[in-house]
Amino acid sequence: MVYLTRVEHFNAAHKLWNPDWSEEKNKETFGKCANENWHGHNYEIHVTVKGEMQPDTGFIFNAKRLSVIINEHICDKIDHKNLNIDVEFMKGQFTTAENLTVNIWKQLQPVLKAEGVDLHCVKLMETPRIFVEYYG
Amino acid sequence: MVYLTRVEHFNAAHKLWNPDWSEEKNKETFGKCANENWHGHNYEIHVTVKGEMQPDTGFIFNAKRLSVIINEHICDKIDHKNLNIDVEFMKGQFTTAENLTVNIWKQLQPVLKAEGVDLHCVKLMETPRIFVEYYG
Amino acid sequence: MVYLTRVEHFNAAHKLWNPDWSEEKNKETFGKCANENWHGHNYEIHVTVKGEMQPDTGFIFNAKRLSVIINEHICDKIDHKNLNIDVEFMKGQFTTAENLTVNIWKQLQPVLKAEGVDLHCVKLMETPRIFVEYYG
Amino acid sequence: MVYLTRVEHFNAAHKLWNPDWSEEKNKETFGKCANENWHGHNYEIHVTVKGEMQPDTGFIFNAKRLSVIINEHICDKIDHKNLNIDVEFMKGQFTTAENLTVNIWKQLQPVLKAEGVDLHCVKLMETPRIFVEYYG
Amino acid sequence: MVYLTRVEHFNAAHKLWNPDWSEEKNKETFGKCANENWHGHNYEIHVTVKGEMQPDTGFIFNAKRLSVIINEHICDKIDHKNLNIDVEFMKGQFTTAENLTVNIWKQLQPVLKAEGVDLHCVKLMETPRIFVEYYG
Amino acid sequence: MVYLTRVEHFNAAHKLWNPDWSEEKNKETFGKCANENWHGHNYEIHVTVKGEMQPDTGFIFNAKRLSVIINEHICDKIDHKNLNIDVEFMKGQFTTAENLTVNIWKQLQPVLKAEGVDLHCVKLMETPRIFVEYYG
Numbered sequence: 001m002v003y004l005t006r007v008e009h010f011n012a013a014h015k016l017w018n019p020d021w022s023e024e025k026n027k028e029t030f031g032k033c034a035n036e037n038w039h040g041h042n043y044e045i046h047v048t049v050k051g052e053m054q055p056d057t058g059f060i061f062n063a064k065r066l067s068v069i070i071n072e073h074i075c076d077k078i079d080h081k082n083l084n085i086d087v088e089f090m091k092g093q094f095t096t097a098e099n100l101t102v103n104i105w106k107q108l109q110p111v112l113k114a115e116g117v118d119l120h121c122v123k124l125m126e127t128p129r130i131f132v133e134y135y136g
Numbered sequence: 137m138v139y140l141t142r143v144e145h146f147n148a149a150h151k152l153w154n155p156d157w158s159e160e161k162n163k164e165t166f167g168k169c170a171n172e173n174w175h176g177h178n179y180e181i182h183v184t185v186k187g188e189m190q191p192d193t194g195f196i197f198n199a200k201r202l203s204v205i206i207n208e209h210i211c212d213k214i215d216h217k218n219l220n221i222d223v224e225f226m227k228g229q230f231t232t233a234e235n236l237t238v239n240i241w242k243q244l245q246p247v248l249k250a251e252g253v254d255l256h257c258v259k260l261m262e263t264p265r266i267f268v269e270y271y272g
Numbered sequence: 273m274v275y276l277t278r279v280e281h282f283n284a285a286h287k288l289w290n291p292d293w294s295e296e297k298n299k300e301t302f303g304k305c306a307n308e309n310w311h312g313h314n315y316e317i318h319v320t321v322k323g324e325m326q327p328d329t330g331f332i333f334n335a336k337r338l339s340v341i342i343n344e345h346i347c348d349k350i351d352h353k354n355l356n357i358d359v360e361f362m363k364g365q366f367t368t369a370e371n372l373t374v375n376i377w378k379q380l381q382p383v384l385k386a387e388g389v390d391l392h393c394v395k396l397m398e399t400p401r402i403f404v405e406y407y408g
Numbered sequence: 409m410v411y412l413t414r415v416e417h418f419n420a421a422h423k424l425w426n427p428d429w430s431e432e433k434n435k436e437t438f439g440k441c442a443n444e445n446w447h448g449h450n451y452e453i454h455v456t457v458k459g460e461m462q463p464d465t466g467f468i469f470n471a472k473r474l475s476v477i478i479n480e481h482i483c484d485k486i487d488h489k490n491l492n493i494d495v496e497f498m499k500g501q502f503t504t505a506e507n508l509t510v511n512i513w514k515q516l517q518p519v520l521k522a523e524g525v526d527l528h529c530v531k532l533m534e535t536p537r538i539f540v541e542y543y544g
Numbered sequence: 545m546v547y548l549t550r551v552e553h554f555n556a557a558h559k560l561w562n563p564d565w566s567e568e569k570n571k572e573t574f575g576k577c578a579n580e581n582w583h584g585h586n587y588e589i590h591v592t593v594k595g596e597m598q599p600d601t602g603f604i605f606n607a608k609r610l611s612v613i614i615n616e617h618i619c620d621k622i623d624h625k626n627l628n629i630d631v632e633f634m635k636g637q638f639t640t641a642e643n644l645t646v647n648i649w650k651q652l653q654p655v656l657k658a659e660g661v662d663l664h665c666v667k668l669m670e671t672p673r674i675f676v677e678y679y680g
Numbered sequence: 681m682v683y684l685t686r687v688e689h690f691n692a693a694h695k696l697w698n699p700d701w702s703e704e705k706n707k708e709t710f711g712k713c714a715n716e717n718w719h720g721h722n723y724e725i726h727v728t729v730k731g732e733m734q735p736d737t738g739f740i741f742n743a744k745r746l747s748v749i750i751n752e753h754i755c756d757k758i759d760h761k762n763l764n765i766d767v768e769f770m771k772g773q774f775t776t777a778e779n780l781t782v783n784i785w786k787q788l789q790p791v792l793k794a795e796g797v798d799l800h801c802v803k804l805m806e807t808p809r810i811f812v813e814y815y816g
Contacts, residue, residue: 195776
């Protein structure tokens, strides 16, 4: 079993906010991330697939094709967007790094399955100091 | 003459938009950066001061003090904010990397002057691939 | 299960030395790291916790709180210190990257447990080219 | 069990090409990587060993010795080389990141075994955006 | 005057070789870089333009347009190529980092001039440890 | 005129302390950097030389030779050392990043002059967030 990772990036705005809570409780829980008028990040996404090497290419999966899939199914939908407003698959959900990572996994896993490769891990770096990993 | 640089960072949302233009012309000029609902970045700011070494410390200027000044006068005002809405010194102005850099210079230069040190350069990294430098 | 990592850093001096050995054997085993008058590093510490997303926040654990814990229990005690002399939890122990990592785990694990979150991994980068991981 | 990683690097030329295929099929499958006259990369190699801390050193394994082994058995043989032509252990094989990683593992594992340490993972970064991991 | 930099990258093979010299003198002068069968790098190119901010955009120059120009005039011609064989503007020339940088400047300067912006600097990173800057 | 930079690194311990001052004033001025038992850093040193390209090599100066010089005259003398105690050219001097940079310049400039190349800049990164540049 060999693991191949492709790194892509996107820039987006978001805020952390629980609509069932008072402004006070939101500020207390989410701190500066609850700023009403949004803030944003340069996100970096690492997508790892696993499999056996194919005898006629020496590839697990074509890294160029992996890039195309990540861009088509993720980056094109969330790059230069507001995660809370503009992104179909995040609608009505928390836009924490954790939940964004899980939802990116849910978007990519069936697509990669259909291409005959197993998704192993989605890693999302919100900043160089905070990142999340999800293995399904 | 010796040059000392301190690096700080902040996360913010913004959009590029000329209110005198049609939506069409804005999209044509600013592309994805004109997204109505904002996008954002992890900005990195490099502040360089210059001077002679002080005989009793071997410092040009205390790097810890430089950090405090950058945080007090810049980061505390723009970190986790919307540059177009929340930031006093960017009000009614373009929030391009260029204009943000020039305005950070204008905020810092008199403060540093008052502390007896010359501001040499403000460098602002909007992404790891786009950055701006201003020398006054 | 989702994994959240927070990165912090500290600067410290240390030396590698076995007091039961001759100077010759210490130099032979630890090389330049046995320099009598110490050397030092900019250490980077990655603390990974794991858990389920909380339904009212979308967090595994508050990354800001994680930062506060790492700083209070680790960085405040070892930043700008001599690991062999100044740090209570390293007293009389080897200050190798391996042993430092295991001891940071031992400091953090019960604190995080008490906050209701599982420590998954401590990763310590001694230099950009040498790092250690410990999973308990 | 503690994990220690050492990072080394090398620069090499290669091309991706299946000699059983037409030029057309090679270009279609491998894209720009099939350029007849080669291209190249700054490769970064991360070698992770695992074990228990030794009571008289606090080491899993001497990181300096690990560096010497990686250089002697890998870097000296492939640095500033053409992977398809000059490297004994890649002869007649695909020089994909996947296959190069597996072959580096095969070179290092018995050597490390003979030194009494378990090889855990070889990670090879072909570019900052594409990397492969192999655990045996 | 404000300075805007855009970073792009390309991967290429090359060798350093003076055809007027013996193999011995080439190996003595260029060391491993004279390997007959080539080696290669992940090059990073930083292109800096300078100018005044435009009153209707807050831009010196559109960074997206700058990226398109660098890709069209440089990266498309040298990415995944052999610098000694495949690249028109390096034909019969040394492919040192120095000479490659100067030739990239010569390619870009008139194109940027025609777009109304001044090229300030081309910086080329051959590896993370060796880079060249040229200001015309 | 073309500029060539070579990056090297070293790890060292130091403290900031003015022997003419009380402990109180030292702590007030230098903060945690005045810790009696030292602290340390992974320093990164960027040495930039300038010159014309040589017609028979395409080099300003051989980057491999530049590396040898930096290691022989700087890194071998300060790597894994205590800057305040072990380093001849820092004896009795402040070991601030500023003063260390100026002294590295003084060590390198005549050596490079003797080799027929002009030293342009020494840049010293004490941490990824604090660095100093000196141009003579």
